[in-house]
Amino acid sequence: MSRNPYAADATDADDAVVRFDDVSMRYGRAPETLRDLTFSLPQGSFHFVTGPSGAGKTSLLKLIYLAAQPSKGLLHLFGQNVAQAPLDVRPFLRRRIGVVFQEFRLLDHMSAFDNAAVPLRIAGAKPDSYRQDVAELLTWVGLKDRMHALPPTLAGGEKQRLAIARAVVGRPDILLADEPTGNVDHEMGLRILRLFLELNRLGTTVLIATHDQDLVARSGKPILHLEDGRLVHMGPVPQGFGG
Amino acid sequence: MTDIATSAALKPPARPLGQWIFDVLLWGGIAIVLALSFGPAEIEKFPRLFSGSDNMREFGRAFINPDFDLLPFFISQMWLTIQMAMWGTALAVFIAVPLGLLGARNIAPPAIQWPVRRVMDILRSVPDLVIGMVFVVAVGLGPFAGVMALALNTGGVLGKLFSEAVESIDKGPVEGVRATGAHKLQEIAWGVVPQVAPLWTSYALYRFESNSRAATILGLIGAGGIGQILFDSLNSFNYSRVAAIALVIVVAVTLIDILSQAIRSRLI
Numbered sequence: 001m002s003r004n005p006y007a008a009d010a011t012d013a014d015d016a017v018v019r020f021d022d023v024s025m026r027y028g029r030a031p032e033t034l035r036d037l038t039f040s041l042p043q044g045s046f047h048f049v050t051g052p053s054g055a056g057k058t059s060l061l062k063l064i065y066l067a068a069q070p071s072k073g074l075l076h077l078f079g080q081n082v083a084q085a086p087l088d089v090r091p092f093l094r095r096r097i098g099v100v101f102q103e104f105r106l107l108d109h110m111s112a113f114d115n116a117a118v119p120l121r122i123a124g125a126k127p128d129s130y131r132q133d134v135a136e137l138l139t140w141v142g143l144k145d146r147m148h149a150l151p152p153t154l155a156g157g158e159k160q161r162l163a164i165a166r167a168v169v170g171r172p173d174i175l176l177a178d179e180p181t182g183n184v185d186h187e188m189g190l191r192i193l194r195l196f197l198e199l200n201r202l203g204t205t206v207l208i209a210t211h212d213q214d215l216v217a218r219s220g221k222p223i224l225h226l227e228d229g230r231l232v233h234m235g236p237v238p239q240g241f242g243g
Numbered sequence: 244m245t246d247i248a249t250s251a252a253l254k255p256p257a258r259p260l261g262q263w264i265f266d267v268l269l270w271g272g273i274a275i276v277l278a279l280s281f282g283p284a285e286i287e288k289f290p291r292l293f294s295g296s297d298n299m300r301e302f303g304r305a306f307i308n309p310d311f312d313l314l315p316f317f318i319s320q321m322w323l324t325i326q327m328a329m330w331g332t333a334l335a336v337f338i339a340v341p342l343g344l345l346g347a348r349n350i351a352p353p354a355i356q357w358p359v360r361r362v363m364d365i366l367r368s369v370p371d372l373v374i375g376m377v378f379v380v381a382v383g384l385g386p387f388a389g390v391m392a393l394a395l396n397t398g399g400v401l402g403k404l405f406s407e408a409v410e411s412i413d414k415g416p417v418e419g420v421r422a423t424g425a426h427k428l429q430e431i432a433w434g435v436v437p438q439v440a441p442l443w444t445s446y447a448l449y450r451f452e453s454n455s456r457a458a459t460i461l462g463l464i465g466a467g468g469i470g471q472i473l474f475d476s477l478n479s480f481n482y483s484r485v486a487a488i489a490l491v492i493v494v495a496v497t498l499i500d501i502l503s504q505a506i507r508s509r510l511i
Contacts, residue, residue: 065422088426095424105419109437118433119423166423 016040016076017174017205018064023073025059032071033059035229041207043173046200047234048216049209051226057209058102060226061176064207065099066090078173095123098167098204100177104159106151112162113138113147119170134169141165141195157188164192168199175199177208181215189215305482309490317469317491324468325495327386327461328454331393336447338366338398343405343443344431350409363406366399371457375464389466393454404446405439412438441510448503448510455499459492 019040026032034056041047049057062068063075066082075082077093085093098119106115116138120130138147141161151159160183167175177196181189193215200206210216216223216237225233281287292299311317345351346359375392382388417434425433462470469492476484 067418067422091424091426093424094422097422099422101415101419101422103415105415105422107416107419107433107437118420122420122423122425122429122433170423 015042017043017078018207019074019076020063021074021076023063023070023075025056025063025068026071027068033229034063034226037073037231039224039231039234041174041205043205044200044203046197046206046219046221047208048219048221048223049207049226050211050213050216050223053211055226056229057226058178059229060224061099061178061207061209064174065097065176066094095119095170096173098170098172098175100160100163100167100175100180102178102180102182104151104163106159106162106166108151111148111150112143112154112158115151115162116165116169118166123170130169134165137165137169138162142191156183157185160184160188160192161195164195168204172204174205174207177206179210179212180208181210181212186214190218193219302482306486306489308483309486310481310483311487313484314487314491317472317488320469320472321491321495323386324458324462324470325455325499327389327466327468328393328451328458330390331458332397332447332451332454334390334394335397335401335450336443338394339401339405340443342398342402343409344435346402346406347409349412349414350431350435359402360406363399363402366395367403368399369396371396371461372464375461375466379465384465384467386467388464389458389461389468392461392466393457397450397454401443401446401450405443408439408442408446409435445507445510448507452496452500452503455496459496 020037023034023037024032025034037060049060051057059068063070064077066077069083078096080093082090082093107118110118113134117127117130117134120134121127135144135147138144141164143158143161143165146154146158149158151162154162160180164177164180167177175196180192180196184192189212196206196208197219220237222235223233223237224231342359342363345355346363348356351359371392374395375388378388378391382391412435416438417430420430420434458466458468459470459473462468462472463474465471469488473485473488473492476482476488
């Protein structure tokens with residue numbers, strides 16, 4: 001596997017894997033979607049991003065997985081100012097981040113096993129080196145019997161878990177998930193939450209954008225609450241939240 | 244009262260005046276251009292098709308009695324023409340893949356996309372007969388000149404079709420691959436190509452169908468194959484032989500069309 005030059009030596013001095021300093025963001029010439037965000041996520045933390053539709057939750061995740069750039073302010077990932085990161089090192093930064101998209105974004109022509117292995121193959125790993133790991137991971141997310149199925153034949157919850165497997169297979173430092181329970185029933189939502197908590201326990205920094213207040217309440221984890229593109233609260237769930 | 248209100252509400256909206264004027268100008272303009280072109284295009288000669296010309300009668304008689312004495316030779320020349328079409332299309336695909344990717348708005352920056360599109364425009368706009376003549380001068384008479392003519396012209400056509408296919412892909416899988424840390428080439432190989440491959444293959448097969456016909460015409464400029472035999476027979480007024488060759492061409496092209504359509508219908 002090709003060595004990721006941004007893998008080992010890049011932990012921030014203050015232990016923050018993500019740091020926003022007065023960050024704003026806009027799409028083209030549209031009004032700002034995110035405004036003046038300042039916060040940091042310590043390594044190994046677990047947060048939810050909450051807020052009404054259009055508050056900027058997905059945009060916030062996009063900034064972190066480098067699908068968008070700040071229009072103002074400084075964004076540091078793993079201690080590195082991403083604005084100064086050359087284009088050819090961005091893929092290496094992305095390899096430290098796992099993303100679970102709301103619409104999954106799986107590759108329909110590949111089996112579940114191959115989809116889960118994509119980040120490893122992209123990083124240059126040989127199939128022999130990861131076959132066992134990927135099979136175990138898919139078993140862990142409950143897809144042991146669906147490894148050879150193509151994504152279009154999977155149920156919503158199965159696709160969701162496959163997307164999670166793909167996001168975590170490279171053992172990312174940060175796991176981002178956008179509405180990961182939006183397409184599944186309550187029971188599956190809880191299973192997915194337990195999965196994220198388990199990954200967090202193993203050291204992964206987790207950030208989940210969600211509308212699911214029950215999920216937030218059950219986890220007992222802190223929130224970043226956005227409204228109209230501004231961060232209006234960061235910390236434990238306030239009394240009467242969502243009521 | 245209620246009925247009147249209902250019928251008023253159901254009345255379709257009137258066509259805007261601007262739309263009406265546009266339609267009149269468009270169709271009126273087409274009619275005027277056709278009328279002005281009547282003379283230069285010699286449309287007045289249309290009745291001659293039925294006015295009992297001796298040539299037409301002789302031609303028709305010969306077609307009823309095709310001369311199949313040289314059938315194995317015709318078939319071998321038809322096969323040569325199909326081989327020209329296959330190589331012309333295959334080389335065109337090699338040209339069209341990079342052009343199609345670099346000419347797509349969602350893949351290449353405008354500084355690359357614009358000149359690539361102009362190259363495709365030029366390749367498309369020069370007829371394969373003209374390109375063929377240039378290659379006949381460059382590499383001499385024979386099928387290779389025809390192959391190159393087909394490759395360049397079809398390369399431009401397929402490049403345009405390929406880039407339009409790329410522009411209409413679902414960007415979700417590409418973003419999914421990018422988020423895993425893929426470089427640009429990996430994004431294309433993993434996220435773009437699998438989405439467009441069926442459509443690209445279908446376009447290439449369709450162009451192979453038309454190239455099988457075009458390769459016949461290229462015989463006119465000395466590019467070999469069945470076309471050249473056809474024109475030699477025409478020039479020597481051997482209409483029975485022309486009829487036999489034409490039948491061979493019709494059967495071969497029809498078989499290729501059927502085969503290609505069967506494959507394409509499975510692809511998309």
